[in-house]
Amino acid sequence: MTNIPILSLLIFFPFIGSLVILLINRKDKFYDNKVKEIGVWTSIINFLLSLIVFYFFDKTDSQFQFIEKFKIINDLDVYYYLGIDGISLSFILLTTLLIPVCIITSWNKIKEHISYFVVSFLMIECFLIGLFSSLDLFMFYIFFEGSLIPLFLIIGIWGGKNRIYASYKFFLFTLFGSLLMLLGILTLYFYSGTSNITLLMKTNIPFTLQIWLFLSFFISFAIKIPMWPFHTWLPDAHVEAPTAGSVILAGILLKLGGYGFLRLSLPLFPEASEFFTPLIFILSLIAIIYISLVALAQTNIKKLIAYSSVAHMGFVTLGIFSRNLEGLQGSVFQMISHGLISAALFLSAGSLIDRMQTKNINDFGGIWKQMPIFSVFFMVYCLGAISFPGTTGFISEFLVLLGVFKINFLISFIAAFGIILSVTYILWLYNRVCFGDNIYKGISDLNINDTLIFFIFLFLIIMLGIYPNFLISIYELSTNKLIIN
Amino acid sequence: MQLIDIKLFSPEIVLIFGSIFILLYGIFFNNSKDSNKKIFYITLISLISSFYCSIFIAGTNVNLFNNLLNNDLYTLFFKALVISGTIIITYISYNYLEDLNIIKPEFFFLILLCLVGILVLISSRNIISMYLGLELQSICLYILAAYRKFDIKSSESGVKYFIIGVLSSGILLYGLSIIYAFTNSTDFYEISKSISLSLQSNENFLIINVGFVLILCGLFFKIAVVPFHMWAPDVYEGSPTPITAFFTTIPKIGAIGFLIKFLNITFESYSDAWFQILYLVSIISMILGSIAAVNQTNIKRLLAYSSISHMGFILIGIMTADHIGIKSAQLYIFIYMLNVLGIFTCILCLKNKINGYYLENIKSFSGLLKKNPFLSFSFAILFFSLAGLPPLSGFFGKLYILISAVKSELYFLSIIAVLTSVISAFYYLKIIKVIFFDKPINNIYTNITISSRLIIFITLIVSIFLIAFLSDFLEIINTTALISNR
Numbered sequence: 012m013t014n015i016p017i018l019s020l021l022i023f024f025p026f027i028g029s030l031v032i033l034l035i036n037r038k039d040k041f042y043d044n045k046v047k048e049i050g051v052w053t054s055i056i057n058f059l060l061s062l063i064v065f066y067f068f069d070k071t072d073s074q075f076q077f078i079e080k081f082k083i084i085n086d087l088d089v090y091y092y093l094g095i096d097g098i099s100l101s102f103i104l105l106t107t108l109l110i111p112v113c114i115i116t117s118w119n120k121i122k123e124h125i126s127y128f129v130v131s132f133l134m135i136e137c138f139l140i141g142l143f144s145s146l147d148l149f150m151f152y153i154f155f156e157g158s159l160i161p162l163f164l165i166i167g168i169w170g171g172k173n174r175i176y177a178s179y180k181f182f183l184f185t186l187f188g189s190l191l192m193l194l195g196i197l198t199l200y201f202y203s204g205t206s207n208i209t210l211l212m213k214t215n216i217p218f219t220l221q222i223w224l225f226l227s228f229f230i231s232f233a234i235k236i237p238m239w240p241f242h243t244w245l246p247d248a249h250v251e252a253p254t255a256g257s258v259i260l261a262g263i264l265l266k267l268g269g270y271g272f273l274r275l276s277l278p279l280f281p282e283a284s285e286f287f288t289p290l291i292f293i294l295s296l297i298a299i300i301y302i303s304l305v306a307l308a309q310t311n312i313k314k315l316i317a318y319s320s321v322a323h324m325g326f327v328t329l330g331i332f333s334r335n336l337e338g339l340q341g342s343v344f345q346m347i348s349h350g351l352i353s354a355a356l357f358l359s360a361g362s363l364i365d366r367m368q369t370k371n372i373n374d375f376g377g378i379w380k381q382m383p384i385f386s387v388f389f390m391v392y393c394l395g396a397i398s399f400p401g402t403t404g405f406i407s408e409f410l411v412l413l414g415v416f417k418i419n420f421l422i423s424f425i426a427a428f429g430i431i432l433s434v435t436y437i438l439w440l441y442n443r444v445c446f447g448d449n450i451y452k453g454i455s456d457l458n459i460n461d462t463l464i465f466f467i468f469l470f471l472i473i474m475l476g477i478y479p480n481f482l483i484s485i486y487e488l489s490t491n492k493l494i495i496n
Numbered sequence: 497m498q499l500i501d502i503k504l505f506s507p508e509i510v511l512i513f514g515s516i517f518i519l520l521y522g523i524f525f526n527n528s529k530d531s532n533k534k535i536f537y538i539t540l541i542s543l544i545s546s547f548y549c550s551i552f553i554a555g556t557n558v559n560l561f562n563n564l565l566n567n568d569l570y571t572l573f574f575k576a577l578v579i580s581g582t583i584i585i586t587y588i589s590y591n592y593l594e595d596l597n598i599i600k601p602e603f604f605f606l607i608l609l610c611l612v613g614i615l616v617l618i619s620s621r622n623i624i625s626m627y628l629g630l631e632l633q634s635i636c637l638y639i640l641a642a643y644r645k646f647d648i649k650s651s652e653s654g655v656k657y658f659i660i661g662v663l664s665s666g667i668l669l670y671g672l673s674i675i676y677a678f679t680n681s682t683d684f685y686e687i688s689k690s691i692s693l694s695l696q697s698n699e700n701f702l703i704i705n706v707g708f709v710l711i712l713c714g715l716f717f718k719i720a721v722v723p724f725h726m727w728a729p730d731v732y733e734g735s736p737t738p739i740t741a742f743f744t745t746i747p748k749i750g751a752i753g754f755l756i757k758f759l760n761i762t763f764e765s766y767s768d769a770w771f772q773i774l775y776l777v778s779i780i781s782m783i784l785g786s787i788a789a790v791n792q793t794n795i796k797r798l799l800a801y802s803s804i805s806h807m808g809f810i811l812i813g814i815m816t817a818d819h820i821g822i823k824s825a826q827l828y829i830f831i832y833m834l835n836v837l838g839i840f841t842c843i844l845c846l847k848n849k850i851n852g853y854y855l856e857n858i859k860s861f862s863g864l865l866k867k868n869p870f871l872s873f874s875f876a877i878l879f880f881s882l883a884g885l886p887p888l889s890g891f892f893g894k895l896y897i898l899i900s901a902v903k904s905e906l907y908f909l910s911i912i913a914v915l916t917s918v919i920s921a922f923y924y925l926k927i928i929k930v931i932f933f934d935k936p937i938n939n940i941y942t943n944i945t946i947s948s949r950l951i952i953f954i955t956l957i958v959s960i961f962l963i964a965f966l967s968d969f970l971e972i973i974n975t976t977a978l979i980s981n982r
Contacts (some may be wrong), residue, residue: 082967083966086965157887179925
């Protein structure tokens with residue numbers, strides 16, 4: 012197994028798929044269908060490939076595995092250097108799971124420029140897997156910023172009314188952050204003489220330099236996660252993005268920030284991380300409490316879910332910077348769990364919006380009578396979002412709170428209020444959407460395709476909620492290693 | 497003069513003979529219908545053979561004509577770059593000229609002669625030959641800018657460029673004469689020696705300073721950086737589009753190539769002084785270039801401002817004056833040239849359906865995605881590349897410039913560079929937005945010839961896949977990097 016460059020295959024398979032799509036004859040009668048089928052099969056095969064990686068992944072080894080390494084830029088000593096540990100693997104599995112879902116759910120909804128839509132998603136997959144498996148700072152940066160282009164096009168071409176403003180805001184915010192990170196990367200590179208992440212983890216960097224570097228990385232990741240006060244691009248982007256765009260945005264792209272904190276900020280700048288912990292705790296608490304209150308006031312269903320994402324990401328940053336075992340494990344679990352739950356919530360919102368042609372929560376009502384199957388699924392996702400025991404949300408937020416509790420009782424106490432607030436806005440959302448007066452008539456329930464996808468999410472949310480060790484065991488050693496360092 | 501000098505001078509000689517032949521052919525065979533096509537082919541043949549000569553015959557590390565000119569690997573790189581750029585421009589201009597019915601032999605004659613001037617400028621190692629090259633190039637460009645003589649804007653731009661250009665040449669000449677007066681030499685290396693001597697003895701310090709600043713002003717006019725940029729947007733807008741493509745790339749590459757050589761050889765001992773000048777000029781060029789471009793509605797004006805800010809970027813690489821800085825400037829200008837020429841090729845494919853004018857207003861591009869996906873995606877990739885997004889080629893240019901800046905600990909400058917590239921990303925996105933997101937007005941008529949398709953395709957391939965052969969390419973630049981005599 013060590014001889015096959017399986018990670019490269021995983022990265023470039025979607026790229027090859029998109030090349031094939033661009034080469035199909037445009038005048039073909041079944042052009043659209045062919046494009047979609049190739050897109051779906053490429054992403055599904057990639058998912059199976061990632062399962063193969065998962066099968067051969069050695070959970071008892073805390074080192075990076077499936078290493079591939081060769082020089083790409085000679086004079087800079089930049090390597091094409093891939094390798095994954097448990098944390099990366101979890102995210103890769105999440106990515107390869109969500110991409111086929113995105114393409115399948117937009118099967119009948121996207122009418123215009125279908126080939127570019129599919130190509131954009133395949134390119135995003137390529138960039139994201141590359142990001143999660145790269146062990147060289149320059150490679151990391153290239154993949155980190157490369158993922159901007161496809162999503163910019165997705166929001167801009169297939170988005171809603173105000174899509175241009177939203178796509179600009181999304182693009183410029185993240186570009187600004189990542190260019191600052193580039194300066195940080197260059198400074199780090201000239202200080203240590205290498206861009207190899209595994210070597211950099213062993214380098215000691217003086218404290219003042221650490222502070223500056225940490226800040227440059229922090230702004231980039233904080234915009235991506237997003238943390239309060241850098242979050243303002245997210246609600247706009249979510250509201251305007253098509254359903255699949257929202258799914259990929261909430262499901263994976265937000266996690267890039269958290270992943271960056273785990274992979275780079277914590278191990279490379281340990282003292283600076285400690286120094287900035289109070290600041291980050293305060294920002295996270297503001298995100299959890301204040302943004303939850305903001306979510307409570309929303310009448311736009313997508314905006315509400317977007318704000319709830321910001322609040323949930325607050326738990327991730329809390330967990331990461333508590334820097335103990337429970338906190339770290341909880342935060343990784345929270346990212347995966349939120350990836351599933353928010354993706355499922357956005358899918359639900361998408362199918363509601365498609366049927367009612369409105370995003371205003373007050374216009375919904377009495378859905379349960381018309382769409383009983385949907386209402387059941389939606390209920391479970393909502394329970395996940397309020398971290399109900401038995402769902403993944405419970406495990407992750409419990410672990411995070413436990414980790415934070417060890418550091419400071421008060422912070423943990425305040426953060427726990429966030430959960431209560433999430434109960435209010437999510438249940439109130441469910442109440443307004445599914446119960447109440449029956450306004451709409453003649454609305455069809457989920458079709459078989461959607462039911463299948465919805466069931467996959469429901470299964471994963473409950474399965475991982477009941478048996479969390481299945482996921483935790485993958486990245487346990489990797490998070491342990493973060494603490495030892 | 498020896499016979500061997502002719503061999504070493506062969507790229508220029510081929511071009512001169514080609515241009516004279518074109519002129520004669522144009523006079524005597526003007527009547528036949530396909531004479532223009534033939535002239536076009538003659539131009540291409542002489543360009544390609546000049547390219548061949550410059551690489552395989554001209555030789556390196558040699559001085560010719562009594563040390564007037566100097567060929568080395570460094571000049572070879574820039575010569576190959578400008579000649580290949582001119583080949584692309586000749587290709588794209590043929591259709592344009594024929595379409596507007598203004599195709600004349602003079603056009604190709606002037607292009608070739610202008611190129612000769614640039615080649616002489618690049619390889620000059622003497623004040624005389626440098627000024628000769630610069631003027632030959634400028635005079636051809638004055639005429640080319642006003643080539644559409646019945647178009648009022650074109651005439652305006654020609655006159656404007658002429659006045660500003662003559663002024664800058666005068667300033668340059670004055671500076672050169674001052675330097676000559678106090679060093680008693682016209683050779684760059686000897687000037688360098690006497691300047692470092694006078695620096696040690698603190699003689700004539702002030703007057704050399706004045707001469708040096710005047711020369712720099714003249715050169716800054718040619719590459720259009722702030723505060724010597726005023727002419728650029730107007731001239732770019734008024735000139736015929738292929739000439740605008742020429743303006744944005746070829747003379748600038750020549751001037752940049754010369755500037756690097758000039759600063760690092762002639763004024764090597766003066767590096768503290770020119771470092772400060774370049775620092776300031778680079779910062780204001782980046783800021784003004786990117787901010788002023790935001791509100792432009794004409795794509796040629798927009799590209800003029802964006803080229804100002806790109807020149808500011810290149811100056812960062814030049815001012816660090818170390819190996820990696822100059823290398824990054826070379827890499828950047830190569831990538832810049834390809835992207836800009838690709839964009840101009842795309843622009844020249846777009847016409848108004850009703851009146852047949854070439855589209856220049858950005859708003860009129862709206863809905864191109866529906867009309868022609870290939871062109872729209874080429875636009876998107878080339879503009880994203882110019883904005884410096886990975887994994888496209890423009891990113892690596894920016895990366896190397898930032899590397900050289902951070903290595904020389906120019907942190908403030910690199911932060912400014914980063915901020916301005918966010919701003920410039922904004923206006924590139926504006927164009928992409930119009931093409932991709934806006935509702936179609938249905939006035940676009942696209943006319944892609946095979947040759948322009950080929951050029952676009954090449955620029956796209958280089959933009960996307962440069963990452964794969966970046967190492968080899970940098971190896972080439974490494975061997976051609978300036979070997980100064982320090």
